[in-house]
Amino acid sequence: MSEFLEFHDVSKRFGTIQAVSGVTLEIRKGEVFSLLGPSGCGKTTMLRLAAGFEHPDTGRILLDGRDITDLPSNKRQVNTIFQSYALFPHMTVRENIAFGLRVAKRPKPEIDSEVDRMLHLIRMTDQAEKKPDLLSGGQKQRVAIARALINKPQVLLLDEPLAALDLKLRQRMLIELDMIHDEVGITFLYVTHDQGEAMSLSDRIAVMESGRIEQVGTPVEIYEAPRTSFVAAFIGDTNFLEGEVTGLEDGEYSRLEIAGVSGIVCFNDKSIRPGNPVFLSIRPEKVHISRDKPQEERLRNIMPAVVEDVIYLGSTTKYWVRAGEMRVQVLRQHSRFFLDEKPIRWNDPVWIWWHGDDGFMLERYREVDEDLLAVPPRKVGESDGGNGRG
Amino acid sequence: MKRSTRKKLQEALVSSPSLLWLSLFFLFPTLLVFILALRPANPYGGIGQGWTLQNLRRLTDPSYLEVSWRTLEISLITTVICLLLAVPIGYYLARLSLRWRNLLLMLIIIPFWTNFLIRIFAWKVLLHPEGLIKHLLVFLGLAGPQTSLLYNAGAVVLVSVYTFLPFTILPIYAAADKFDFQLLEAARDLGARRFQAFYRIFLPGIRRGLLTALLFVFIPALGSYVIPDIVGGPGGELIGNKIAQRVFVDRNLPLASAISAVLILSVLAPLIAVLFLQPKGKRPEIL
Numbered sequence: 001m002s003e004f005l006e007f008h009d010v011s012k013r014f015g016t017i018q019a020v021s022g023v024t025l026e027i028r029k030g031e032v033f034s035l036l037g038p039s040g041c042g043k044t045t046m047l048r049l050a051a052g053f054e055h056p057d058t059g060r061i062l063l064d065g066r067d068i069t070d071l072p073s074n075k076r077q078v079n080t081i082f083q084s085y086a087l088f089p090h091m092t093v094r095e096n097i098a099f100g101l102r103v104a105k106r107p108k109p110e111i112d113s114e115v116d117r118m119l120h121l122i123r124m125t126d127q128a129e130k131k132p133d134l135l136s137g138g139q140k141q142r143v144a145i146a147r148a149l150i151n152k153p154q155v156l157l158l159d160e161p162l163a164a165l166d167l168k169l170r171q172r173m174l175i176e177l178d179m180i181h182d183e184v185g186i187t188f189l190y191v192t193h194d195q196g197e198a199m200s201l202s203d204r205i206a207v208m209e210s211g212r213i214e215q216v217g218t219p220v221e222i223y224e225a226p227r228t229s230f231v232a233a234f235i236g237d238t239n240f241l242e243g244e245v246t247g248l249e250d251g252e253y254s255r256l257e258i259a260g261v262s263g264i265v266c267f268n269d270k271s272i273r274p275g276n277p278v279f280l281s282i283r284p285e286k287v288h289i290s291r292d293k294p295q296e297e298r299l300r301n302i303m304p305a306v307v308e309d310v311i312y313l314g315s316t317t318k319y320w321v322r323a324g325e326m327r328v329q330v331l332r333q334h335s336r337f338f339l340d341e342k343p344i345r346w347n348d349p350v351w352i353w354w355h356g357d358d359g360f361m362l363e364r365y366r367e368v369d370e371d372l373l374a375v376p377p378r379k380v381g382e383s384d385g386g387n388g389r390g
Numbered sequence: 391m392k393r394s395t396r397k398k399l400q401e402a403l404v405s406s407p408s409l410l411w412l413s414l415f416f417l418f419p420t421l422l423v424f425i426l427a428l429r430p431a432n433p434y435g436g437i438g439q440g441w442t443l444q445n446l447r448r449l450t451d452p453s454y455l456e457v458s459w460r461t462l463e464i465s466l467i468t469t470v471i472c473l474l475l476a477v478p479i480g481y482y483l484a485r486l487s488l489r490w491r492n493l494l495l496m497l498i499i500i501p502f503w504t505n506f507l508i509r510i511f512a513w514k515v516l517l518h519p520e521g522l523i524k525h526l527l528v529f530l531g532l533a534g535p536q537t538s539l540l541y542n543a544g545a546v547v548l549v550s551v552y553t554f555l556p557f558t559i560l561p562i563y564a565a566a567d568k569f570d571f572q573l574l575e576a577a578r579d580l581g582a583r584r585f586q587a588f589y590r591i592f593l594p595g596i597r598r599g600l601l602t603a604l605l606f607v608f609i610p611a612l613g614s615y616v617i618p619d620i621v622g623g624p625g626g627e628l629i630g631n632k633i634a635q636r637v638f639v640d641r642n643l644p645l646a647s648a649i650s651a652v653l654i655l656s657v658l659a660p661l662i663a664v665l666f667l668q669p670k671g672k673r674p675e676i677l
Contacts, residue, residue: 052578052579053578071580073575074581075581078579079579079580082572082575082576084570084572086570086573086575088573088577089573089595090595092595099580099582103580103582103586148579148580151580228559279488377420
């Protein structure tokens, strides 16, 4: 697959705020590409640059090899689905969908048949004569999709399209969007702050922060091998454990010492040398917890710990445990529920373990937003500091 | 008492003060005008006995038709010019930052603090044959030394536009302020040119404001009397002047009432027609 929508060193400033700074990004033909990041990270500005609502201060934007940087939005073969849907309130559903073809002065029979096809695609043939304010959120969403798709854009831009919907409807629309993508096969550029949406829909994701791209990759790459502490913290939950490399093992693995616990094995793809400080990031669900000591295995990190807190979450339970001076968050899936199994409780001695391949090392740790991290609970009378993420 | 009856009684009680007010100061005077129109005048400037259609017959006089036609023409031109100016002004006001917006709105409202008559007399000074504007136009070769800027239909239109423009800008601005400008982006995104987005999306989006503005200019312009009296001259006389002349010069209240009644009916008739001929649910909500 080749590059289709390209951003070359694009920057955009609004007053004193640098919304996008020097972003280079290539989106391939036919893929669902997500821009993911917290609010204010510049992802919506990227979309508005692609749509032609904003002009970049520097850099070029290419679509299918053609420079579209200076093209006004009505001349670009891209269409947008707005967060607020922006349906025309004085027009019926049919007129809204037909708008693009009508301003293009296409013959009436052609418009009618195209609109009918679109109404069928979004399963709203019986609602065609309604005005938008009589529609539910999900229906408005579908009309917005049809209105954008009828122009047969080369790229469909979606600006947080599901943010205004409730959870169940969002999950349904997500499946619907995926089906529509399969059916029409055009490139989607999807902007969202919701990692769940991005992960489930995208072929590739770019995580953005402060106007820059932190990492581009498939959902699996982003989740399993985050390149920066921001990505690790923003996508899912993680434990950040500060330590030091004490030695190498088999060339591919390092031995770490973390908060007084030594001999922790971790895959070392960044060839960090012994003596260097390092951050080990390990996802809570990759850490196992049990009352009984597990079997020793190569590359398995096993350590005794004490349960400090238990949070029941329905399908899972979250445990905060302390191993030495190290505090670790553990997530356990309830795959079975034995009534006679003695549950793990507060202050219980337990064993925790994880495989050396499941952790990943970050050379430097950039301070990330407090609310991106699950901070371990504090006991009454405990002083500040000394928590697991160093 | 039945619940619905009681509720209706409550509603009547709540609305009675406004009903009384409207009846006293609007409905009764209007009815009085209609009644007087059908009474004969007596030679002493009072109202005679009995009923007559004589007043209405006199309105078919060609001079009245001419003035009516001119009134309609000047009112329409004034309305169109006001709307053409007010729509772009309202649009840009709504897009400005709040600070600039308040400042400019202030500038639009400030002239109201000066008496209406004084402002019109000021125009008389400005348009005077020895005034600044005349000298400037002659200097630029845009007007001959004999051209009069005052006492013609053009002067009436100019001063009417000046007077009524704020009343068009404000409702259009109010509608534009509530307009979701992302709709214009959506229209552009779907391939509409700037102008297409403007007339297919923006104008329908502010149609309430447009209708209000239209009524705010057109109706007062039809009945305007002071402006043509001061800057109009014989060539700029409107129906309002005719009514005033019948009252103050001829002391013929029934004839003045007849003209007024026809004026009121000719303004109301199209509105009533729109309200009642349209199928229910599609009727425009006026004001």
